[in-house]
Every structure is written in C-alpha cells, then in structure tokens.
Amino acid sequence: MYTSSFASPSSDEILxxxxxxxxxxxxxxKTGKTAIKPQFEGAGVFKEGLAGIQLGTxxxxxxKNGKIVINPQFEGVxxxxEGLAGIQLGGxxxxxxKNGKIAIKPQFEGAxxxxEGLAxxxxxxxxxxxxxxxxxxxxxxxxETWFFKEGLAGIQLGTxxxxxxKNGKMVLEPQFKEAxxxxEGLASIKLDSxxxxxxKNGKIAIKPQFGFASFFKEGLARVKIGGIFxxxxxxxKxxxxxxxxxxxxAxxxxEGLAxxxxDDKYxxxxKxxxIVSKPQFYDAxxxxEGLAxxxxxxxxxxxxxxxxxxxxxxTILTWILLRTQGGRWGYMxKNGKIVIKPRFNKAxxxxEGLAxxxxxxxxxxxxKNGKMVINPQFEEAGEFN
Numbered sequence: 001m002y003t004s005s006f007a008s009p010s011s012d013e014i015l016x017x018x019x020x021x022x023x024x025x026x027x028x029x030k031t032g033k034t035a036i037k038p039q040f041e042g043a044g045v046f047k048e049g050l051a052g053i054q055l056g057t058x059x060x061x062x063x064k065n066g067k068i069v070i071n072p073q074f075e076g077v078x079x080x081x082e083g084l085a086g087i088q089l090g091g092x093x094x095x096x097x098k099n100g101k102i103a104i105k106p107q108f109e110g111a112x113x114x115x116e117g118l119a120x121x122x123x124x125x126x127x128x129x130x131x132x133x134x135x136x137x138x139x140x141x142x143x144e145t146w147f148f149k150e151g152l153a154g155i156q157l158g159t160x161x162x163x164x165x166k167n168g169k170m171v172l173e174p175q176f177k178e179a180x181x182x183x184e185g186l187a188s189i190k191l192d193s194x195x196x197x198x199x200k201n202g203k204i205a206i207k208p209q210f211g212f213a214s215f216f217k218e219g220l221a222r223v224k225i226g227g228i229f230x231x232x233x234x235x236x237k238x239x240x241x242x243x244x245x246x247x248x249x250a251x252x253x254x255e256g257l258a259x260x261x262x263d264d265k266y267x268x269x270x271k272x273x274x275i276v277s278k279p280q281f282y283d284a285x286x287x288x289e290g291l292a293x294x295x296x297x298x299x300x301x302x303x304x305x306x307x308x309x310x311x312x313x314x315t316i317l318t319w320i321l322l323r324t325q326g327g328r329w330g331y332m333x334k335n336g337k338i339v340i341k342p343r344f345n346k347a348x349x350x351x352e353g354l355a356x357x358x359x360x361x362x363x364x365x366x367x368k369n370g371k372m373v374i375n376p377q378f379e380e381a382g383e384f385n
Contacts, residue, residue, distance in 0.1 A: 014064055015352055018043040018051070019363070020380040025053070027066070030354060030384060032365070032374035036066035046385045047079040050098060061085075061100070070100035082114040084132055095119070095134075104134035116148040118166060129153070129168075138168035149181040152200060161189070163202075172202040184216040186237060195223070197239075206239035218253040220271060234258070234273070243273035255287040257334060268292070268336070277336035282327050288349035290333060291368060296342045297327020329357070331370070340370035352384045 016027040016035050026038030042054030050061045050069065060072035078086035084095040084103055094106035110122030118129040118137060128140035129148075146154035152163045152171060160174035163182075178190035186197045186205055196208030206213075212224040220234045225245040233245035234253075249261035257268045257276060267279035268287075283295040330342030331350075346358035354365045354373060364376035 015384040016046055016051075016064055017365075017384045018045060018382040019378040021378050023379070025380075027051075028374065030352070030365075030373070035064070036062070043382075044077075044079060045382055047081065048083070048098070050080050050085075052077040052079070052085075059087075069098075070096065078113060082117070082132065084114055084119075086111045086113060086119075093121075095132075103132070104130065112147065116151070116166070118148055120145055120147055120153075127155075129166075137166070138164065146179075146181045149183060150185070150200070152182050152187075154179045154181055154187070163187075171200075172198070180215055184219070184237070186216055186221075188213040188215060188221070197221075205237070206235070214252060218256065218271070220253050220258075222250040222252060222258070232260070234271075242271070243269065251286060255290065255334070257287050257292075259284050259286060259292070266294070276334070277332060285347075285349055287334065288351065289353070289368070291331045291339065291350050291355075293329055293347040293349060293355070294332050294338070294342065295327045295329050331355070331368075339368075340366070348383075354384060356381050356383070 015030055018025055019028050019038070021038050024038035025040040025043035026034060027036040027043070029035045040053040040055060042059070044052040046064060050063060052059055053062050053072070055072040058072035059074045059077040060068055061070040061077070063069050074087040074089055076088035080098065084097060086093055087096050087106065089106040092106035093108045093111035094102060095104040095111070097103045108121045108123055112120040114132060118131060121128055121130055121140065123140040126140035127142045127145045128136060129138040131137050142155040142157060144156040148166060152165060154161055155164050155174070157174045161176040161179035162170060162174035163172040163179070165171050176189040176191060180188045182200065186199060188195055189198050189208070191208045194208035195210040195213035196204060197206040197213065199205045210223040211226050211230045214222045216237060220236055220242060222232055223235055223245070224230045224232050231245035232247040232250035233241060234243040234250070236242055247260040247262055251259040253271060257270055259266055260269055260279070262279040265279035266281040266284040267275060268277040270276050281294045282297040285293040328342040329344040329347035330338055331340035331347070332338045344357040344359055348356040350368065354367060356363055357366050357376070359376045362376035363378040363381035364372060365374040365381070367373050
C-alpha cells in the first residue's frame with residue numbers, strides 16, 4: 001500500500017527482525033534471542049524506531065522494547081518515513097505522526113510514503129502531491145505519476161508523459177509515450193517505439209534507439225536491442241556502448257557487478273563487460289555486502305524451469321515440483337568463488353551481516369562464513385532493522 005526508501009541504522013542501534021512462529025509474529029535480535037515475544041497476527045520491519053503490528057484485525061505500532069506506543073486501531077498501516085506513516089481508517093488513507101496523532105486526516109483513495117518532502121496521493125481518480133502538513137501542493141490532476149526523484153516527478157496526462165517540479169510547474173510538457181524517473185541525472189523515455197534518455201532540461205541526451213532502456217546505476221544503464229527476443233547490453237551516460245548487446249537478460253550494476261543470463265544460465269560481469277563468473281547458475285541474486293546468492297540445481301530442476309514443463313504439467317504442479325525437487329542455494333564472492341556451499345532450499349540477500357535462509361521448511365539466519373547463527377525454526381522471517 002505504501003512505499004519506502006531504506007536508510008542504514010546507526011552503528012549503536014539495536015537491530016530486530018520480525019519472525020513468525022506458531023502462527024504468531026514477534027521479534028528477535030541478531031543473536032537469535034527473542035526480543036519481543038510472538039503475539040501479533042502481523043508485524044512489519046522497524047523504520048524510524050517504530051514497527052507496525054496487527055492485533056486481531058487492527059494495526060498499531062510498537063517500539064523496540066515491545067511497548068505499544070500507538071494502539072491498534074487502523075485497518076492498515078505503512079512504515080514511518082520522514083516522520084509520518086500512512087494509515088487506513090474508514091476505507092480512506094491519511095497519515096499519523098510518531099505520537100499516533102492524526103497529522104493528515106484520512107481522505108485519500110491512495111496515499112504513498114513521503115519522498116523528498118512530498119507524498120503522492122489519489123483523490124477523485126486523479127493523482128497529486130501533499131506536503132507533511134497535509135497542504136495540497138500539487139492538486140490531483142494527473143492520470144498517473146511517479147514519485148519525486150532528484151527534484152522532478154514524471155506525470156501522465158492522457159496518453160503522454162512529462163515532468164513537473166516540486167511547485168507543480170510543468171518542466172517538460174507531456175510528449176513521451178512512456179517515461180521513468182530521474183536517476184544519476186538522466187531519465188529514460190520512449191518516443192514512438194524507441195527508448196532513449198533526457199536530461200533535466202528536457203534535452204535528448206541519448207537519442208531514442210533502444211527496444212527498452214532502464215535507469216542509470218553506478219554510471220551504466222542496461223539497454224535492449226530488438227523486440228521481445230532482443231539482446232541486452234550496457235551503455236554509459238554519453239550513450240557509448242560499453243558491453244555489446246548479447247545477453248538474454250541483464251540486471252543493473254550493484255557493487256560493481258551485474259547479473260546476466262546466457263543460454264538459460266546466470267553469471268556476472270564487471271563494468272568493462274568482462275565475465276567475472278561464467279553463466280552456470282539456475283538462478284542468482286544481486287551482490288549485497290560483497291556476496292551474491294546463487295542456485296545450483298539438478299537437471300530435473302532445469303527441465304522444470306522450462307516453458308514446456310508448464311504446458312505439459314501445468315503451472316501449479318510445476319511450482320510444487322520445483323519447491324520439492326528444485327536446486328540448492330549458496331553464496332559466491334566477487335571473484336566468482338563459491339564461499340558458502342549451496343545447501344539451502346531458499347536464500348535471501350545479506351543485510352547487516354546476516355542472510356535469511358530456508359532449510360527443511362523453516363527459516364533461519366547465517367553469517368558470511370556460512371555459519372548457522374540462528375537455527376531454522378521460523379515459519380517466516382524478515383530483515384534486521
């Protein structure tokens with residue numbers, strides 16, 4: 001219902017993760033010790049010191065001591081961001097402060113977290129923006145919008161996209177078939193049937209020529225040449241091709257490496273386009289805290305991942321077989337070395353030095369040496385914050 005950005009906690013802050021055991025949610029610390037006993041029907045991650053929890057059918061908030069600081073009374077809640085959190089009451093959305101006081105009365109059909117000082121809202125079927133006092137800064141008038149990034153937000157009027165500033169001034173008139181948000185100074189846009197990039201002045205920085213173009217990250221952007229069966233490569237901000245389009249899939253760079261797919265296998269490249277880890281994995285994640293999760297599977301798992309198996313066996317049966325007969329997850333470092341042997345049924349990215357893993361139907365946590373820090377025992381488990 002709401003969106004959020006992620007800020008790193010301070011080094012002396014106690015980190016807690018939501019976990020589910022015996023159908024109730026509670027919280028543990030990084031040693032696995034129960035910090036807040038399982039008692040809730042639902043629980044979210046801590047943001048800005050508070051976490052949303054569900055008791056019965058209503059939602060409220062607790063602090064890291066487990067004290068209920070905002071009584072459960074809402075139909076739904078979001079995370080705190082920029083001091084406010086979205087809540088649902090009487091079928092309408094509004095915002096509260098950390099004392100539980102209604103800061104912006106529930107009145108919206110849609111409401112999203114504050115970003116760069118403004119929150120996107122929906123009223124009367126149209127989208128606009130409010131500030132943290134509830135004042136309508138940009139009246140609901142658009143058919144769709146992005147959030148504000150780097151001072152601008154993409155907006156849609158009719159079938160065309162343009163951009164506005166935080167005063168609601170139309171910086172770039174709606175003219176694009178599609179448009180994404182600005183990142184690293186450029187935004188990808190679609191003119192006619194091709195994608196390219198513009199700068200914040202609306203000047204074409206890289207002419208539309210691609211079948212698809214993603215946003216820039218770490219100085220490079222992934223682009224696709226051709227249609228649905230086209231190939232992916234990477235360009236820099238001058239539009240120069242850094243890695244020729246050759247991959248069946250490609251992801252954004254993170255920590256200097258990007259996941260790519262060739263011949264139904266995943267591997268990794270560096271920013272020069274050099275293969276750091278040859279395509280060999282049945283699935284893989286992005287690098288986080290120096291490690292990436294990777295899946296090595298059986299021949300059966302590879303067959304099950306194919307589209308033909310879904311036709312012959314059906315989607316549900318294929319999904320069940322993959323869960324029981326699928327591959328095993330482990331982790332590799334940036335040199336392409338597998339440092340944690342694939343042995344888990346599921347694995348998530350590292351965060352705050354630990355990663356969630358699933359073994360024997362239960363979730364636990366490992367450290368970067370692969371040591372089981374918190375034994376698998378939970379029905380569900382979240383990230384530490």
